[in-house]
Amino acid sequence: MAAQKRIGILTSGGDCAGLNAAIRAVVHHAIGTYGWEVIGIQEATHGLMHRPPKSTRLDxxxxxxxxxxxxxxxxxxxxGNPFAFPMAGGxxxxxxxxxxxxxxxxKLDALVGIGGxxxxxxxxxxxxxxxxxxxAIPKTIDNDVGATELSIGFDTATNIATEALDRLHFTAASHSRVMVxxxxxxxxxxxxxxxxxxxxxxxxxxxxxxxxLDNVAEKIRQRQAQGKKFCLVMVSEAVRTELGDQVTQISQQGEDRYGGIGKYIAEQIATRTGAESRVTVLGHIQRGGIPSPADRLLGTVFGVAAVNLIAEEKYDHMVAWKNREVVSVPIAEAIKTxxxxxxxxxLIKTARGMGICLGDDY
Structure with a gap:
């Protein structure tokens, strides 16, 4: 058995479904297998800035x-980047x-950091x-951490987006609308x-x-000519206008944040095709709710694997999912790409094979 250790765990960045499954796995494995002590750090790195640090003993x-x-x-x-943390007075x-x-x-011997x-x-x-x-344990609904095929939170977010599209399908058909x-x-x-x-x-x-946008409009006209009077359009918030401009909104804190491309696309479709268009923005709904079984499983697998890395004293590594198994990679390599x-x-080949329009001239 590995020597007695006192380990900390924190979650950083945006929340997502499956984080608690990872926390649960770390606690179970660290205490149940190795007899270690686990300290939960509250509010990520902000909690470690407090004196005393904001923490709780987990069992x-x-x-x-x-x-x-x-x-x-x-x-x-x-x-609040800790290296340039905003203070009073600007x-x-x-x-x-x-x-x-x-x-x-x-008095921690190691730290498990869960983040993007x-x-x-x-x-x-x-x-x-x-x-x-x-x-480290990777989590992000965007699933964009380079060294892992899957990150905690992606599956649940995809399920929620799919369900939303399923529900819009019937309204779109009932009213002969384009739903964005x-x-x-x-x-x-x-x-x-x-x-x-x-x-x-x-x-x-x-x-x-x-x-x-001509390709988008042509796809809608083709469906109309086939007697299909409704259309479902899925758009990622980071998509730019046809001219390449970002579509953002100013938050209450004065920050530029993505939001509004759906409205832009819907208006352009209505102008070019005459089709009645409506837009739905899912936003943070995709982050919340009960985790999918896949995210519960991935969080549990990653939590156990992270504890094993500590037992092996294999630090500065991130757990990752590759070829249907958990592996570890240096953190620097994991976030490099x-x-x-x-x-x-x-997936791109599948979309094209199904006749889905991706907006390009393919």
């Missing part, structure tokens, strides 16, 4: 009901040393600076492509493929 009895619970019981944050301060001090104050590529890059930089023992569904996808179109195929979309627009939609991959 098997307290986490047994987590498998079906969405979000993260530890809380999370996707704001100034910025490097607070990474406070995070390192929090790790040591909790941005969060993991920050955590790795902090770990290297403070000589912290870090292992805007889904999340910061830079990659994985959700839109997968859910669009599964939900029977007629048109799928993703950021990886530049589109021509960005995983966008493969334009020559199976």
């Amino acid at each position: 098997i009895e307290g986490i047994d009901q987590l498998l079906l619970q969405g979000g993260t019981i530890l809380g999370t944050t996707n704001k 100034t910025f301060q490097d607070r990474s040393a406070e995070i390192i001090a929090g790790y040591h104050e909790l 590529d941005g969060s993991l890059a920050i955590l790795r930089r902090i770990a290297n600076q403070g000589n912290l023992n870090l292992v 569904l805007e889904v999340m996808g910061r830079d990659a179109g994985h959700i839109a492509l997968s859910a669009g195929i599964a939900g029977g979309a007629d048109i799928i627009l993703i950021p990886e493929i530049p589109y021509n 960005y995983r966008n939609v493969d334009l020559h991959g199976t």
Whole structure:
């Protein structure tokens, strides 16, 4: 058995379904198999800035009901880069040393960080600076972490988007409308492509493929000529206008955030085809709810594998899913490449084979 350890765990970046399954697995395996102590760190790196650090001791009895619970019981944050943390008065301060001090104050032997590529890059930089023992678990509904075929949260988000498209199908048919569904996808179109195929979309627009609105309009006219008076359009939030401009909205905090491309597409379709068009924006609905069985399974597999990395003292590594099994890769390698939609991959070929319009001149 590995030597007694005290390990911490935190969730960073946007929430998603399956995080609690990973937390549960880490606690079960670390305590049940190795007899270690597990400390949950609240509010990600922000919790380690507090004095004392915001944390709670986790035990098997307290986490047994987590498998079906969405979000993260530890809380999370996707704001405030610790190396340039916004302070009162509009100034910025490097607070990474406070995070390192929090790790040591909790007397941790290792830290499990669950996050996407941005969060993991920050955590790795902090770990290297403070000589912290870090292992990582990938999570992102966008499924864009380069070194893993699957990340926690993607399957649930895809299921929710597919169900939304299923429901819009009947309204579209009843009213002879074009229904545009805007889904999340910061830079990659994985959700839109997968859910669009599964939900029977007629048109799928993703950021990886530049589109021509004439092609979109022609697809709708073809359906109209065939007596099909409705159409389902799936669009990823990161898709730009036909001229290449980003469509964003200003948040209450003054930040530019994706949102509005669905409205733009719907208006363009109505203008070019005369078809009555409506738009639905799923937004954060895709992050919430009960995790799918696949995300519960993946979170559990990743949690157990992360604990095993600590037992092996194989730090600065991330667990990943490849070729139907869990592996580990150096964190630097894991976040070095960005995983966008493969334009020559199976799903693109499938979409084209099903006659789905991707907006290009193919």
